[in-house]
Amino acid sequence: MAHKFKFLSTLLLCSTILTNCRQPQASSDAIADTAGTLQAQNAAVWPEVKKENRPWTRWWWMGSAVDEQNINRLLDEYAAAGIGGVEIAPIYGAMDYESRYIDFLSPQWMNILDYTVKKAGEAGMTVDMTQGTGWPFGGPQVKPEHAASRLIVQTYQLKGGQALKEKIVVKDPKQQEVGASLQAVMAYSDKGEIENITDKVGQDGKLNWTPKAGNWTLYAAFNGKTRQMVKRAAPGGVGYTLNHLSEDAVETYLERFSSVFNDQNYGVRAFYNDSYEVYGADWSPEFFEEFQKRRGYDLRPYLRELVSEEHTETVARLKSDYRETMGEMLLDHFYEPWNEWAHQRNSITKNQAHGSPGNLLDLYAAVDIPECETFGSSYFPIPGLRRDSADVRNVDPDPIMLKFASSAAHLTGKNLVSSETFTWLGEHFKTSYSQMKPEVEQVFLSGVNHVFYHGVTYSPEDVAWPGWLFYASLNLTPANSLWSQFSGFNNYITRVQSVLQSGKADNELLVYWPIHDVWSKPEGMEMLIKVHDIDEWLHPTQFYKQSKQLMEAGYSLDFVSDKMLQDASVKEGNIMTAAAAPAHKVLIIPQSKHMSVQTFERVLQLAKEGATVIVEELPADVPGLHNLEERRQQLNQLKASLAFTDAGNGIRQMKTGNGEVLLAGNVQQALEFKGIQREALTDTGLKFTRRQVSDGKYYYLVNHTPNAIDTTIPLNMAAQSVVLMDPQSGNSGLAMASTENDKTNVRVQLKAGEALILKAASGPAPNVLAWQYLEKAGAPIEVKGEWALRFTQGGPELPVDQKLSQLKSWTALGDKKAEAFSGTGEYTISFEMPAKNAEEYVLDLGKVSESARVWVNGQEVGVLGSIPFQARVGRYLKPGNNTLKVEVANLMANRIRDMDQKGIEWRKYHEINFVNIDYKPFDASVWKPMPSGLLGPVTITPYSTATTKEVSAL
Template identity: 80%
Template sequence: MLANCRQPQASNSVSSAVSEKQTQSSALWPEVKKENRPWTRWWWMGNAVDEKNINRLLDEYAKAGIGGVEIAPIYGAKEHESKYIDFLSPKWMGMLDFTVKKAGSLNMGVDLTQGTGWPFGGPQVKPEYAASRLIMQKYTLNGGQTLTETLEIKDPKQKEVGAVLQAVIAYGPKGAILNLTDKTTADGKLNWKAPAGTWEIYAAFNGKTRQMVKRAAPGGVGYTLDHLSKEATEAYLLPFTQAFNGSNHGVRAFYNDSYEVYGADWSAGFFEAFQKRRGYDLRPYLRELVSKEHSETVARVKSDYRETMGEMLYENFYQPWNAWAHKHNSLTKNQSHGSPGNLLDLYAAVDIPECETFGSSYFPIPGLRRDSADVRNVDPDPIMLKFASSAAHVTGKNLVSSETFTWLGEHFKTSYSQMKPEVEQVFLSGVNHVFYHGVTYSPEEVAWPGWLFYASLNMTPANSLWPQFNGFNQYITRVQSVLQSGTADNELLVYWPIHDVWSKPEGMEMMIKVHDIDEWLHPTQFYKQSKKLMDAGYSLDFVSDQMLQASSVSNGQIMTASAAPAHKVLVLPQSKYMAVPTFEKAIQLANQGATVIMEQLPADVPGLHDLNGRRQKLKQLTQSLTFTDAANGIKQMKAGSGEILLSADIQKALAFKNIERESLTDTGLKFTRRNIGTGKYYFLVNHTPKTIDTTIPLNLAAQSVVLMDPQNGNAGLAASSVTNGKTNVRVQMKSGEALILKATTNQTPEVLAWQYLDNAGTPLEVKGTWNLAFTQGGPDLPIAQKLTQLKSWTELADKKAEAFSGTGEYTITFDVPSKKADEYVLDLGKVSESAKVWINGQEVGTLYGIPFQTRVGQYLKPGKNTLKVEVANLMANRIRNMDQQKIQWRNYHEINFVNIDYKPFDASVWKPMPSGLIGPVTLTPYSTTAKNVSSSL
């Protein structure tokens, strides 16, 4: 959609008119910084990089609109071993320095994965610092017997890594439990005779997972780190301290990928840490810890164990790592999902929390391609993404990043039209700093398609969509420039009852993973309540026990950190377990002036230690609350200068307190909001299957509202009015479109009015003879065509076109009627997959997603006009042809190459993907209305 377009005019005035509007529109957007642009993970395969190719590729990335790279060294390509560079070697550091310098000259930033592959590990991780696991060996003795076996680890592989005996516990008749650890000699001899009865002896060893770094690069091969040990963390960081020698070498942020440390359920200091944190000795409960019984004691012991594990990870890994980066004047960026701890606290432990999209979501946008064979059976969940953004908002951090588009679709089949709604869902979740997953470094001399990562988006300069990548990146840049402005504007704090998650008797360690949300997230009342609130139009952040403890109240608002935005209400969803200090804090916040809404009073305390004492304390707290009946089933209690509401219907309680939802969601629109002091930004998306043309209410009284179109950068003053403290503004959004509203409480300087499209005339089909010329791509350029009917390239007589991936240029001359319309909308119909448009020599822009439509009145003239459309298709057909011809293009160490189901990749069985401009192409006349500027102020 283009703002403020005029009627068709003489061609010599087109350029100046377009320039005038572009100047006005650009002035209304925030100044672009490199963090506003999308960044990308940059795979360095085998670290086989050189200055010439780094220089060339960074130029390409900058030209495409990428704002920064995150270097991620991984396994290499075969037959290029002579060019491999060991990670952190002087030569490698030289490549890093060259990259930083070159990136700086292009106003790009550089982040670095602080390791190779994932998770953290490498040659510096000796067995004593490697990821650990609890190994239990069980023995049985009858009364009067002694153990003749030596208490030593039986697994020879564990002997190799030096598994250490840590505890020996005997369980006997009538619940007898004896700690025999001090009766065991250094060589494993148990000096103890069993009393009467049958005794089970549990010998606990600190073993090792023996997991190696996954997808490691040269110089990075080794064991995975024990993240629960501070000594191990310091040992891991030592080579970085030596290589970086007191400088960050220009690295903005050091990065840690998702926690994929498999089976690491222990650490050498676990017993001591547990005793200190939970108040009792874990050793007598070893049997419960490894038990498969579904008893209350087992669940409580495991909850305490999981809580301890999370705290050890926080204090022994995140804090030392953060301190190391800060000492080197860099930031930390981390994916906390998959970790054994409270995700909110772990995300908040770093400077830039990062979430991840994995798989693809369903959107009911008409024409949006989603072939079930080309997607993983995983839907990214916006509420899962909000754990990272909530951690940032609640602790006062502005940037929230996302590893974006991981396995969005099958290799070589992902289009911008599929990427756009997916990234919009990420934005709606509070993310404002997108990282592509990813771009692979590839030397110029490597034949097409170059080096590629096995699970990547394959968005490289070899991608046939690359020539139009800048158009899509401009869209992301405009949105992020707004979403990084001001502060997040969410009115509700919703407590996450982590102990309900931890208090499960199944298993032992609990990794809270993206892929397991059906187990730990979706069944919970926390999830269901949060989703209901968001769907109803409330904005919210999640808060942890630790975050609540740091909170205070100012003027009735809850302040979670000094730099954090205030929240109006604390919501405690139904939960079985709540720690006494958390419940006390909620009551304290109410006494200090806050509003606290409880769906239900907490039923029990978590954990095992002093269970009766803590239960009694919780009972005293709940009984101290005296409620009176209010309207609609709400119970009310005044507490100090605040109040507590108890209601099974949270939304009724919010309405009772006049906490208003954004009722614009009733239209089907989704939104996120930013507070800019003098007003608010609203980012809106229409993911419904229908066009929305209506007046929506905003929850503020604005003097003016500017409509800003992130698809093309245009802007104009909206038709708006204020009634009862709400601003009513007209919006027109087709399915698949986004829009930004800047609602300000001060008057906007002279801004041209936004022109609304009304009274559509009969669409005029652009037809005649289309001249099609293939301009770049391969394996061979098909011959030029003259088409009287648009069709897919795969249907052309020239068989070269079926295997072709690249760009084709369509040109046609058409007539515009002499009877002038106020505006014309060009609709390209079906496009496979992206298009760039020129009219009469003027660049209109890139149409990269559904709808493939744009206003073009300002470019047209009465009579003859020329339309040029450059279309880029997918890589799929060329890859299909190569596999059919058995041309070798994938030859990597490690995983080599797999399809979306992690099976050997084979494109030879694919059907050809439709390609090109398929149409029909139409031009629809409209009359326009524009609210007079002065009357809207």
């Protein structure tokens, strides 16, 4: 029997307090009382805000030219804007300020770090720092023997009975300088003979070996060096890039930090490692030995195949083994000692695994906080959302790529998943909060719950506008004209993150990532699994297509690796990957060609222990080269031992132990067969992510469709109450909802570009006022008359005040000062309001370029920083004369354009200096002026409201 509930007494109270129904006026006292009631309610509904709930930022220290006075000033500004922490990243410096540079890790640098941490604490913030400068890890302590290595192979031709005349020494003079050493010499005859003649080479390089007959090709392998230097290095950080595969090299690298940090952490919460970006580093001196130990056979006889580009099965299998070995060495020799170093000092580690030569899931999981990265911008069909083709990079962020980091955190029981966010979201100085909001929402939907901005540049007070800036956007600094309204955007992120850091992720499916299919490619050698190469290693795979289809259908999932499956267990039919990890109901094996016997055995064992496993297609083959036929036979025997019966709809079923294996080409049909229900709310176009908390679930919903959504959605749980939480405004209220057949049906209203959080509780309804649903809209009332425009702050000069009968862009005012201006302008207008006969009124600012803060009758409504630029204002309005004030902040673009047209020098940095989105010299002089200000039309629309309707089950 269906269970239904109503919230009548609360609803009646709400209709009195939340609406100003037919009151003669809204007095200041009434507004204050209402605001106080709502504020108290919202404080009780939203989780308590902690430092990690706020967005943090990477903090570029140019040349580490920092001082206490400016650190003190800037941290106060950051805290006031709602930033919860900084991530110190020393990089190259500004020209003409060399006298201020501080060498990385010098006593002076450590003193300023100590001061920074203490000041941040006073401001309610926390500090992370990189263990290098620029990226990747490297520096002056990395001598050639510990620098990133590359395999150099030289070939020689030799005939039977002949001696090799030339010496076997590395020919490249640059490699001679860094001490490239001979590691192996293999001889291959035209008759298929292979000989290891390494011990026949003297110390002087002379070969003391002569073949008896035939034609031979000699392959000499040298441990060379990439000679890559640290990119964007700061003073005191210049040097070779580290060999991450060598335990000795990593230990030596960390000794420099041990000598200055000793056994303490100077208050640093986390030491972080940026994306790998070690190029051409395909070797390490101990690679032959490590390969033998890990893969069970000698790599030396296959040296010819290792460097071959032939598209043969042997070459592909060999390279798969080689890449797997490299990934394991990175995990064991870099991540483990690095973690241990940080943990010994009561700090944690944070890492970006993408771009690494290994299994991303295992590498992300190896640290305390996995961190992904958004690079470029995505397309969202939100009406009015600007996306200029000239300001977009040619790579779009992919939510499935981001899920590698969140999956790793979820499956290892770690709560925080961070993201380096908004890297090159748009061209410098042209990015708005409207563009940032859906992009960060996509990050949240992917399982990330702690945003780090990319980034904020430290700039001294005596440096002229725009101050010091990093070469890559996003440049959100206090000099940015949008900064005055940054707190509005930060408050939105803080509210969302306070929810997404609560409880545990609530994803029912585990999807196996067949990494060996990625590795089994004959091209190249090392394989860096990069964000920019997803068209090659991710998008073509059935793993990607299956995962995307499941997510779009309304299923929640995490990705799982071979290693994670080995560590998994089954409890009450659910798959547990770690003690603190959330439970998953089903393991899905997408179509894959290569799977190890150990992994397939483990999959079947999990089923025997009680798990449900859905296999799209049985694995076709084993990966790798060693004992190939023996392992193939083992896999075929395993497959032959499976006894499936027909369960209908193309599903074959095998019961085993306490669980079962389903073989189904249509995975979603198999899920339905098992009663694993999708969240049908996605049929509306809404996207979601869920969190499980002690008393229910949170649903974070986002409308990235072009349409407003007003409908009843089903939730896959029987809740006793549902509270709606608006992360844009912070308001909350009890939802219209009912339960039937173990589902909860909730009415939601979201305009295009809006988000909403549902708290579906298993306990009694909280003492919360009811949510007001907007019903029938009346005719919009356009706010007309004479607008007073006053420019309040910014530059290069404040334009003169204006009286406007028609709203228009500042660039169309006929004032050159206004065309070049970046800053804030304040619009004020008085207008008449007829007798208030509606229950709610919605203010719509129309088009805003780019962000607005609103007051009605002297009461602050809030920051409207993104589309749809609307707010409920009924409680602020009164019959008769009303006053509307709108403060608008525009982009930096027009002022930068003006400076470049006038030839004013403002960018002068070492190394890369300053580039545009295509990495070419930056020049804004050719830009067209960007629209700025309040463009409208501004309207107020009356609505009837619903607070007492009961929603029947769908």
